[in-house]
Amino acid sequence: MRLLTARDRVVLGLMIGVPALFVLAIVWLPTLGTILLSFTSWNGIGGLDRIEVVGLRNYENIITNYPPFDIAVRNNLLWLGVFFLVATPLGMFMAVLLDRELRGSWFYRSALYLPVVLSLALAGFIWQLQYSRDQGLINAVLGLEGAERIDWYGDPSINIWAVLVAASWRHVGYIMLLYLAGLKAVDPALREAAQVDGASEARTFFSVVFPTMAPINIVVLVITVIESLRAFDLVWVVNRGRNGLEVLGALVLANLTGEASLVGFGSAIATLLIVISVVFIVVYLGTILREERK
Amino acid sequence: MSATSHPATTGATGTTPEDRVPGQAGRPPGTPSRTARRRRRTTPGRIALYAFLTVTALLWLFPVAWAFYNSFRDYAFTAVNGYVSFGGFTLDNYVDAWEQGDFTQYFVNSLIITVPAVLVVLALSSMAAFVLARFSWALNIPFLIFFTAANLLPQQGLLIPLFRWYSWVGIYDSYLAVILTHIAFQMGFCTFVLSNYMKTLPKELSEAAFVDGAGVWRQYWQIVLPLCRPPLAALGTLQVTWVYNDFFWAVAFMSTGDKRPITSALQNLQGQFFTDYNLLSAGSAIVAIPTLVVFFALQRHFVSGLTLGANKG
Numbered sequence: 042m043r044l045l046t047a048r049d050r051v052v053l054g055l056m057i058g059v060p061a062l063f064v065l066a067i068v069w070l071p072t073l074g075t076i077l078l079s080f081t082s083w084n085g086i087g088g089l090d091r092i093e094v095v096g097l098r099n100y101e102n103i104i105t106n107y108p109p110f111d112i113a114v115r116n117n118l119l120w121l122g123v124f125f126l127v128a129t130p131l132g133m134f135m136a137v138l139l140d141r142e143l144r145g146s147w148f149y150r151s152a153l154y155l156p157v158v159l160s161l162a163l164a165g166f167i168w169q170l171q172y173s174r175d176q177g178l179i180n181a182v183l184g185l186e187g188a189e190r191i192d193w194y195g196d197p198s199i200n201i202w203a204v205l206v207a208a209s210w211r212h213v214g215y216i217m218l219l220y221l222a223g224l225k226a227v228d229p230a231l232r233e234a235a236q237v238d239g240a241s242e243a244r245t246f247f248s249v250v251f252p253t254m255a256p257i258n259i260v261v262l263v264i265t266v267i268e269s270l271r272a273f274d275l276v277w278v279v280n281r282g283r284n285g286l287e288v289l290g291a292l293v294l295a296n297l298t299g300e301a302s303l304v305g306f307g308s309a310i311a312t313l314l315i316v317i318s319v320v321f322i323v324v325y326l327g328t329i330l331r332e333e334r335k
Numbered sequence: 336m337s338a339t340s341h342p343a344t345t346g347a348t349g350t351t352p353e354d355r356v357p358g359q360a361g362r363p364p365g366t367p368s369r370t371a372r373r374r375r376r377t378t379p380g381r382i383a384l385y386a387f388l389t390v391t392a393l394l395w396l397f398p399v400a401w402a403f404y405n406s407f408r409d410y411a412f413t414a415v416n417g418y419v420s421f422g423g424f425t426l427d428n429y430v431d432a433w434e435q436g437d438f439t440q441y442f443v444n445s446l447i448i449t450v451p452a453v454l455v456v457l458a459l460s461s462m463a464a465f466v467l468a469r470f471s472w473a474l475n476i477p478f479l480i481f482f483t484a485a486n487l488l489p490q491q492g493l494l495i496p497l498f499r500w501y502s503w504v505g506i507y508d509s510y511l512a513v514i515l516t517h518i519a520f521q522m523g524f525c526t527f528v529l530s531n532y533m534k535t536l537p538k539e540l541s542e543a544a545f546v547d548g549a550g551v552w553r554q555y556w557q558i559v560l561p562l563c564r565p566p567l568a569a570l571g572t573l574q575v576t577w578v579y580n581d582f583f584w585a586v587a588f589m590s591t592g593d594k595r596p597i598t599s600a601l602q603n604l605q606g607q608f609f610t611d612y613n614l615l616s617a618g619s620a621i622v623a624i625p626t627l628v629v630f631f632a633l634q635r636h637f638v639s640g641l642t643l644g645a646n647k648g
Contacts, residue, residue, distance in 0.1 A: 049551040053470065056462040056555070057478065060522055063459065067497065067519030068485040074496030085499075138388060151634070152392035155399060158630040158637070159623055160580030162598050166619050167402045169612070170418075176612050178401060181419045210395065215641075222642035271489055274582050293491040294587075297498075308495055315492040322487045326480055 078308035085302040099309035113287040116201050121269040128209035129265045132216025140224040154214035165278035168207040197285025204275055216261055223257030256332050263325040270318055289314050406616035428617035436618050441600040445579055447510050448596055452517040453574045460522050464529035465555045486523030490583055512588040517578050525570050532566040569640030572633045576626050597622050
């Protein structure tokens, strides 16, 4: 470091400086901008001089005077709940099963993570073939006719569940993959020692393997939370996040692109999303960096 | 670190392991494979395990398989016989989808966006990672947080100011706006993965180069970067799928539909009052083909790329 020539210092500065400027200009400053805009009212038209500072009024309105917000919060929590209680544990469970030397495990593994490769938008279309009221497979298999037919994507009382099935379909594969890598990193000697001692497979897993995987468990949980907060593409493809499919991410866009573009109001929702995310980003980075120092 | 693929399938004699029925090996008795010698008993538990795995795998494949099946069927046939039927096979849907969806144009759009975005993000993030991993200074950790956290923020959180900013600079509704956003947003993930990898390279390499009088740039370009082929391949694969699959930024920053990438072409096939699902399936298959090719051809890179980020090896 001390031996660096002036030229080398300039080169180093540029190598870190240019990428950092990129991220600063396109990610961090806009994020800050969103937070600032959330305290203002602006219809997005006209110059910046037409921005009016309104303090916390947008936040007040969101909470007291904006019914879709409650539904969105409930849906995001539902999303988190399903991922946390069903999809993530299932992904972990599949990883544990596939971590053993099984015949044809490549097939099982590939089948589970195939959906991860497809875009969420495409997943929305593919599942439409199951859910469609008139032409969908589910109604046909259930033998529902005429008015009995269920509009899985359209009925606001159930469509969130239909979407969650499709979202979980992708999430399970993703978690399985992450967890499989975590399991591979576990020292096999630990397992063998436990088995020599006569521990059952379940016992070996819970008492020996699982505790050594604390870091990956945290990573997986944080990813689960962040993915739930980011929920957007799937509901946007189905019905632009309306009529039962409200989620925070879609409300932001709906408020900006709607007829009355409510920049301040949309920014306030986005800010809430940022604040919740940051809490988990801190947990995530804390875990990663602690591992780093080891 | 990287999942060396298919450990269970090595050591097979003659028959490919995929052909064999689980639980009952298709080879003469007395010639057990390596796995068989380890612990292979046809216990009820094992049969149940295979049954469970097979059912789950088929369940997971089903939606894709169903879409694929219907993409080869005639609309008139399914309209009469219902979707749950057999027959009416045709390739017309693919031809129609391609033409009606204007897929040539959209594929070109995707190419124009994906190639520069992935190349630039790999170039810039490898430079940043090089500085962060190979030189220690006070700001190492803050910079790593600065990059990595940026990738985890919700996309909606930067949308409005970015939208305004692009309009002001005059690049709204251009490929450039989408490319720049991808580069900045993906930089965090790539920098994080690459810096972790570069830290594992022996320090002696740089020291020797230093003594020989190599400058910083030569160390990066001629020594460190060539050693980073594995993570670069993994990240390249992953970034191609992610950028190609993107829907959000393209919709947000492009008002002209003709410039949007292939992911949005499907909307052209969705009628306002009635939807031909066979046509839509064919369109979905066409859109999925590039990612499926990447997935099957570069499976190892894809998997290791995903896991490199979450679980530093």
